[in-house]
Amino acid sequence: MTAHANAIYPSxxxxxxxxxxxxxxxxxxxxxxxxxxxxxxxxxxxxAAGGQRVVEQVMAKGHAAPHFFQCDLRDIEALKATIAKGAEAVGPFTVLVNNAAHDERHPTMDVTVEYWEDRLQVNLRHQFFAAQAIIPMMKAAGGGAIVNFGSSSWHKGQGGMPAYVTAKAGIEALTRSLARDFGPDNIRVNCVVPGWIMTERQIEKWLTPEGEETLMKQQCLKQKLTPADVARMVLWLAADDSRMVTSHNFFVDAGWI
Known part of the structure; x- marks a missing residue:
């Protein structure tokens, strides 16, 4: 298949x-x-090291340096302060991408109350509070776009990480609730649901020849998904091209589910 340049969204x-x-x-x-x-x-x-590395990679391609702040998203006050500091640097935010998560495996019978709370903090809670902090900026600007990140794991009925899949299922409900509440303010809220994306972590920890063979049998499209495949969906949902699209899930999974 012939390669094509990626779309540019003027908005x-x-x-x-x-x-x-x-x-x-x-x-x-x-x-x-x-x-x-x-x-x-x-x-x-x-x-911190990963964030700085991304800044350097962006600059190496000739683009303006993004602003990076180290932040533990379990600390909501720190998150709010970082959002405020970031808005001082680049202006009020009209796009929020709630991507951060950690899909650590955990057997059901080993889960403690403390671990359960931690997993919901890492995977769900910060998405709500980031939106809560940025929505007033979007209202003042006349609208905005929030892109939350769900997961295909619970759609497939994956076991071995009950706190993670519970959090990810909750994100889809949060998406629809925020879309309903803030649609009158021209704020769109959607959820991207990635399939098995070949990040370095996934390849290192879980991709086996047997797993890849099964994946290719289950996906409609017989190619491995990359982070760029997901990023391009995020761009479209953030851009004005999707101006009447809200309150929905968008699967980027090559037809896996």
Whole structure:
């Protein structure tokens, strides 16, 4: 199949974008793709070295440096302060990408109350509070776009990580609730649901020849998904091209589910 250049969305040029979990994996690709659009980017990650590496990669391609802040998203006050600081740097945010998560496996019978709470904090709670902090900026600007990240894991009935899949299922409900409440303010809220994306972490920890063979049998499209495949969906949902699209899930899974 002939390669084509990626789309450029004029509405994303100079738009202020806040991205969580941008220091690696899918999030790093999202940062890089918004940089290619000429957006003004602030991103956070708990991994300081990873965040700085993404900044350097963006600059090496000739794009303006995004603003990176190290932040543990379990600390909501720190998250709110970082959002405020980021808005001072690039202007009020009209795009929020709630990407950060951690799909650590955990047997059901080993889960403690403390671990359960931690997994919901890492995977769900910060998405709500980031939206709560940025929605007033979007209202003042006359609208905005929120892109949450769900997961195909619970759609497939995956076991071995009950707290993670519970959090990810909740994100889809949160998406629809926010879309309903803030649609009158011209704020769109959608959820991207990635399939098995070949990030470095996934390849290192879980991809086996047997797993890849099964995946190719189950996917309609017989190619491995990359972070860029997801990032391009995020761009479209953030751009004005999708101006009448809200309250829905968008699967980027090659027909896996």
């Amino acid at each position: 994303l040029k100079d738009r202020a974008v806040f991205i969580t979990g941008g220091g690696g994996g899918i999030g790093a690709s999202v940062v890089q793709h918004f940089a290619e659009q000429g957006s003004r980017i602030v991103f956070v990650d708990i991994d």
